[in-house]
């Protein structure tokens with residue numbers, strides 16, 4: 001956990017552009033954006049992956065989505081549309097093992113995602 005990049009962002013040990021913060025959540029700009037607007041929204045608490053969420057932790061997931069929706073409106077991408085993504089484990093494309101929701105907007109996205 002000491003080495004976890006997103007724990008270090010949460011603790012402000014690593015620089016980032018923070019877009020939103022409350023007691024349990026932080027949203028910041030992705031360092032390698034895949035769209036004109038690309039943020040990641042993380043719980044402050046270290047949870048490695050979405051599949052680790054326990055039955056009594058549904059509010060963690062709901063909170064990430066709520067912050068994503070709010071941020072999309074604030075950043076002006078909500079009306080045209082945006083994408084919320086959670087990658088899980090290797091085949092899911094997860095590279096940082098601290099649960100995060102991607103918020104991507106500002107361009108059209110394709111389906112299937114590839």
Ligand code: 5GP
Nearest residue numbers: 005016028029030031032087093094095096
């Ligand atoms: P994943 O592939 O795990 O779903 O997403 C990890 C995301 O974190 C990637 O989009 C990557 O660009 C981003 N990322 C990795 N390291 C850092 C960092 O140090 N700061 C920020 N702001 N984003 C990071």
Ligand code: ZN
Nearest residue numbers: 004007046098
């Ligand atoms: Zn962490």
